[in-house]
Amino acid sequence: MAIIGSRGRTTAPLPPAQSDELTRPEAAAEAGLTVVNWIDERAQLSQGLRWMMFRKVPKGINWAYTLGSATMFAFLNQAVTGVFLAMYYRPSVTGGAYQSTRNIIDNVFLGQFVLSMHLYGAYLMIVLIFLHMARVFFFGAYKYPRELSWIIGVVLLILTLAMGFTGYLLPFDQRSYWATIVGVNINGTAPFLGPYISDFLRGGPEFGATTLSRFYAIHMMLIPGLMAALIGFHLYLVMKLGISAPPWLKAQEPEVAIEKVEV
């Protein structure tokens, strides 16, 4: 193993640390660099990262352009708080779901705070995603060559709302139960796929014991997985195509020929 591993080395090995020349922090920094170099030698990420961080963004980018990444941070908040809630939540219709939610609120250390952050994080994410969409719409940023970013975005919008819908049932109190029944019924009246989606959500023609675990699996695994992948693709497109310039800016014809255009 060691022989294979050392074959591809391109950088000279670092000189051995001499204890009389290096202070402790220096030695730690040195060791850190060695680890980073070791990883990069194999993963070769640094070039891509450097390109990503130092690529240019067009002139005139303003605060409205932060709405997309703000949506992403709200999504990350949901992921982190969601993991902690999942440690205590039990999707059981015979009292488990409601009792475990009660327990999170009443007994778990910071439980109510984390649950509240998950709730208000969801509200904020929905507000931010609509604001981000409005920015993209009014700036005409969905036009060539960014049409696909928009279409992926609409899928993300629908998935975000679906997260809200499936999450609403989980505390399993009266309000969430009956509202979800009505919601699934409304969905069933949709043309084409409506009835099938409703049956899939309920796990059959009736709202029953499997329904809750279905909603839970969809809420914490299926949709978040899809969303993470799609957000990744969305951001890939943003980087590849570049963030659109504000539409009110006109490019100035350069006085000297541009030697190198960074794209």
Added chain:
Amino acid sequence: MNQAEKEQYLREYALLKNEGKPFFPYAVAKDAIMAVIVMAVIMLLSLLFGAELGPAVNPTTTTYVPRPDWYFFFLFELLRVMRNAPKLTDMATIGLPTLMMIGLFLLPLYDRSPERLITRRPVALAAGIATILCMAYLTYTGAEVGSPNQLVLPIPAGLTKAQKATFLAGEIIVGESGCEGCHEIGTYGNNGPGPLLTHIGSILRPGGIASTLKNPTAPMPSFAGLAKSSPKKFEELVQFLSMLHYKSSSWTG
């Protein structure tokens, strides 16, 4: 956009990009500040308002408020509004939302003009503002209507004593069951998405009412659970509804 316009755009964009600044640290700094604001707002709201839990689920009792969370109010209200436009009733439920969704998906495919400045895109500007106003209005009315759970009707003339008792019991069951979230009864309740119940007794026989309660048209929830768990309550509900013969035009209650 035709090929020439596409190339023109890419050229202009390359020039603007070349005049720009590097992503790190300029854009990253703004994004980071925004991230801090997002987290601060979430924590502040959590500390100020917190999350609450209502009473536990009980599929057989009917005290519930079938209301979605606020970000779905606009859809729920849309159903109500659509029901009141009789010609469009067939599209009432998902018809319109589905169309809106398709319209949103395909936007970059039908809006192909190269113009990006919003002040030179009058149709997009009007459509965008109209959409925002409609959604804000529907969310607002959705928040306003609430879900009334009280019902006090003038007792119809000529009821026996037993019938009167049933009538009063029925009022309470209807109030508890959240029917008024979607149905109007006299001056009580919300006009839609469900039909008017003011004179439902003149439209359906008791048997019809009972089977509708057990196997309702979507999106109404089924009351079969109530019929099983407390047949007496269910019977009172059916009897009460079949006593409703008020004329909506001369309603005074």
